[in-house]
Amino acid sequence: MTPAGAGPAGPTEPPAATPVGSLAARQAELVAALVADGPPPPGFAPGPLAAARAALLRKRAGEVARHWPLLAAGLGPAWPTAFSEWAAGRPGGGGFRDGWDLARALRTRAALPPLGAEELAVREAEFRYDGHRAPRRRRSPALGRAGGAIAVQVAGRVRLLRPARP
């Protein structure tokens, strides 16, 4: 968890006496600072902003865990940290895609727990996902593999053929 006041380190611009820019521009600047590692907007107190950034990450972690329960369960107590480290500064794409991207990233680093690998294998068999656009349900039979786990999908029904390597 990010403690209060643990905002970005280093010097920042002095607060502007009169904030400039339209409401739209200032809202965009604020959201970028909260979710995409944008510079802190002038005049905002850094402590509360850091608390809000951490709260948004926790909220996202909860949403991802709802879509990827086995991935979260597989990581156990490491889940909040694993998610926050991956997600910090990376804008959200919704719980379903965020979890998918995180599972693939963990697989690349050989850090995907067996439960998460099985969940990923099932999803890869069910959906076509290019990492950029929303996943689409596969129409033709497919295999999904991750961490030794193999899932097969035929006519929309998915079965795990082989569990992941422990």
Next chain:
Amino acid sequence: MTAPHGVGIGWRPEIAGFVAELPGLRFVEVIAESVPTAGPPPDDLVELRERGVTVVPHGVRLSLGGAEPVDPARVAHLAAVAQLLAAPLVSEHIAFVRAGGLEAGHLLPLPRTHEAVDAVCANIARAQADLPVPIALEPIAALFDWPDDELDEAAFLNEILERTGALLLLDVANVYANARNRGTDPVALLDRLPLERVAYLHVAGGAERGGFYHDTHTDPIGREVLELLTELCARHRPPAALLERDGHYPAAAELRTELDAVAVACGFPVVT
């Protein structure tokens, strides 16, 4: 279709079984964005409706406080859910959730400026034009304020309610959270809000983390929030109060105890 009354609970798929078995329940809320409008509504909600339980669609992603015009497709979805569930009203937040092409992932506060009041009122008017039922607006819990606030919270909210004619969805936990984090008096805010315009109340639990009180919806309701609820209802009791729980669901007995505590604080009949 009956307006919300008595003690309600936020319907979530994870606790659908628990909610279905509450004998005295007359009112639930459902997250509007989670209801598909292509087919029939989820069976659990249909069953509640058939029992005469009022279902209020609660939007979380309209972004009424965004500087850009509210997305007509999102308003159309909210309107369709209201119709599907024969809802007497819908609710949304005084907040924005996206800007500059990025999703924040949660509700963010507006600057309390005249420019922001104009923007949010314009969006509320756009939504009202396309909604089949009235809208109730919920002030959010904010962890930070903008540096250029021109209005205090009560003046900001009253201006928006007056200009839009909207109802108020007052979240007692949000009032508590904001007052605690800003070091202000929550009761002083209640004294300046039009309690007679409250369609229903929200109540939820929170937790202290890193020096801030967070409105988590995953913790039990604290004593201070229940006391504030009692205080509010002693001044002017709104027609209904709804418990929000969004994860880390406790055992059924604990959830029943919370619902009973809300009933006692308001002086409503228990629903458990």
